[in-house]
Amino acid sequence: MGNTEEMTQRTANHVPKAGTGSRQFSPTLWPLHFAAFLATFVFALANVAAPDIRTTLDADSVQLSLIVSAFAASFAAAIVVCGRLGDRFGRRRMFIGGMIALAITSVMVALSWNGASAVIVRTMQGVSAAAMMPQILALIQSNTTGSARARAISTFAAFSGVGTVAGQVLGGGIISLGGTELGWRSAFIVFALAAAVAAWAGRSLPMHAGEPGLRIDVAGALLLGVTIACFVTGLSLGPYEGWSVRSLSLLGLAVVFAVGFLVHQRYREIMSVSQPNSPVPLLGPTVLKNPAIFVGMIMAFAYFGGYGAFLYNFAQLTQIRLGQPAWESGVALAPFCLIFLLVSLVCHRITARIGGPATLLIGAGAQAIGLAGITMVTLAPLEAWELWVQVPMVPLAVGQALQFSPLVATVMAAVPGRLAGMTGGLISTMQQAGIAAGVAGLGAFYSLLATASDPIESFGVLSSAQIGLSFVFAVCALVLVRVNRGSGSHLAGAGSVESAR
Numbered sequence: 001m002g003n004t005e006e007m008t009q010r011t012a013n014h015v016p017k018a019g020t021g022s023r024q025f026s027p028t029l030w031p032l033h034f035a036a037f038l039a040t041f042v043f044a045l046a047n048v049a050a051p052d053i054r055t056t057l058d059a060d061s062v063q064l065s066l067i068v069s070a071f072a073a074s075f076a077a078a079i080v081v082c083g084r085l086g087d088r089f090g091r092r093r094m095f096i097g098g099m100i101a102l103a104i105t106s107v108m109v110a111l112s113w114n115g116a117s118a119v120i121v122r123t124m125q126g127v128s129a130a131a132m133m134p135q136i137l138a139l140i141q142s143n144t145t146g147s148a149r150a151r152a153i154s155t156f157a158a159f160s161g162v163g164t165v166a167g168q169v170l171g172g173g174i175i176s177l178g179g180t181e182l183g184w185r186s187a188f189i190v191f192a193l194a195a196a197v198a199a200w201a202g203r204s205l206p207m208h209a210g211e212p213g214l215r216i217d218v219a220g221a222l223l224l225g226v227t228i229a230c231f232v233t234g235l236s237l238g239p240y241e242g243w244s245v246r247s248l249s250l251l252g253l254a255v256v257f258a259v260g261f262l263v264h265q266r267y268r269e270i271m272s273v274s275q276p277n278s279p280v281p282l283l284g285p286t287v288l289k290n291p292a293i294f295v296g297m298i299m300a301f302a303y304f305g306g307y308g309a310f311l312y313n314f315a316q317l318t319q320i321r322l323g324q325p326a327w328e329s330g331v332a333l334a335p336f337c338l339i340f341l342l343v344s345l346v347c348h349r350i351t352a353r354i355g356g357p358a359t360l361l362i363g364a365g366a367q368a369i370g371l372a373g374i375t376m377v378t379l380a381p382l383e384a385w386e387l388w389v390q391v392p393m394v395p396l397a398v399g400q401a402l403q404f405s406p407l408v409a410t411v412m413a414a415v416p417g418r419l420a421g422m423t424g425g426l427i428s429t430m431q432q433a434g435i436a437a438g439v440a441g442l443g444a445f446y447s448l449l450a451t452a453s454d455p456i457e458s459f460g461v462l463s464s465a466q467i468g469l470s471f472v473f474a475v476c477a478l479v480l481v482r483v484n485r486g487s488g489s490h491l492a493g494a495g496s497v498e499s500a501r
Helices: 002-011 027-057 061-089 091-110 115-143 146-204 218-241 245-274 291-321 326-332 334-354 356-379 390-413 417-452 455-465 467-487
Strands: none
Touching: 027 061, 027 091, 027 115, 027 146, 027 291, 027 326, 061 091, 061 115, 061 218, 061 417, 091 115, 091 146, 115 146, 115 417, 146 291, 146 326, 146 334, 146 390, 218 245, 218 417, 291 326, 291 390, 291 417, 291 455, 291 467, 326 334, 334 356, 334 390, 356 390, 356 455, 356 467, 390 417, 390 467, 417 455, 455 467
C-alpha cells in the first residue's frame, strides 16, 4: 500500500504547501486572471475572424476548420507536459515565457499568407498558450489558502468563460473596423500587444524556483500530441471527404496511439516507484482511477465540445451564410455575453449555498432548455430571426455560466489535495480537446448541412443535437453527487459559505 501511495504522490503535480494561516489572495496575482481571459479570447477571436481569413487566404473548408481547431488541439496536447515543465523550471518563468511566445505567434498569425501557413502558426500559438495556462492554477494553489483560494479559482473560471464570449464581441468590432483584408490581422496584432502586457505584468508574480532534478516524460508527451493531432485531423476531414480511407485511417491511428500512450503511462508509473529518478508519467493510470477526476474529464469534454461548436457555427451562420459583418455577428452575442458575465461573477455564491454538483445539474438543465428554444426558433418560419433567438439565448447563457465556472473547483474539491494540480491540468486538456473535436466534428457537419439546406434550420438541427451533450453532462454531475456522499465532503465547488461573502 505504501508503494501505491508513493507512486500516486509522484504522479501528481508538485504543489508546494501554503502557509498555515488563511493567507488572503494577493493583488499581484491579477496577471493570472488576465492571462486566462486572453487564452480563451484568442480561440473565440479565430471563430469570428474565420470567414474573413477564408476570403483573404483563399482557405478551403477543411483548412478553415483546422485554423480554429488546431489551436485547441495543440493546446490540449501540450498543456500537461507544460505543467511539468513549470514544476521543473519555475512557474513564473514558464508563465512569462508562454505569454511572450503567445504574443510572437499572434503576430505570425497576422502575417499568414495562405491557409496552410495559418494552420501551422495557429498550432504554434496553441502550444504557446499551453506553456502559460497550467501555471495559473499552480500559482493560485501554492500562494492562496482557504476562502481566498476558492475565490481565486472561481475568478479564474469566470475570466476564462467571459474571454470566450468577449472574443466574439470585441473581436468582431476590431475586425469590422479594419475591413476584410486588414481587420482580422489587426485583431491578432492587438491581441499580441495584450499578451505582451500580461508577460510584463507577470514579473510581479511570486517567484517559484522549480525542481531542476525533475525529469520530463518526453515520449509520453509525443504520444499524446500525435493522438490528439490524428483525432482532430480525422474529424475535420471525415465529413468533407465522406469518411474516406484517409480520414478513417487517421482516426484509427488515433486509437492506436492512444492505447500506446496508456501502456507507456502504466510503464512509467511502475518505473516511478522502483526508480525514483525516472520521469514522472503525464497521466498515471492510478490517478485516472479516481472517479471524480475521470468524470470531470468527461464533463469537460462534453461541455466544451458543444460550447466551442456552438460559437463556431454561430459565426459560420451569421457571417458566411447570412453575410453579416463581423461586428454585427459579435453584437448579436452581446446580450449572451453580458448574462454569462453576470452569472459567472455570482456563481461562487450559488455553489456555496447549494453545492457544486447541484449547480452543475441546474446549469445542464438550463442549457438544454436554451438549446431546445433555439431549435424551435430556427425551425419556425419567423421574421427577424436574430431578435427571436435572443430569448432562448438567455437560459443558454445562464446554463453555460453555471456549468463553466464551478466545474474545475467542484472536481478539484472532490479529489485529494495532492492531486489538485494534476486535476486542473487534466480538465484543461479535456477542455481544449473538446473544443477541437466540437469545431472539427459538429462544425464540419453544420457546414455540410447548411450547404445542402437552409442554413438557419441547419443551425437548429445542430443545436438540438447538442442537447445530448447536456444530458451527458447532467448524468456525470449526478455521479459527482454520489462521489460526494461516498467521500463525506460537501463539494461546494467554489468553497465555503465564507467565500461567498
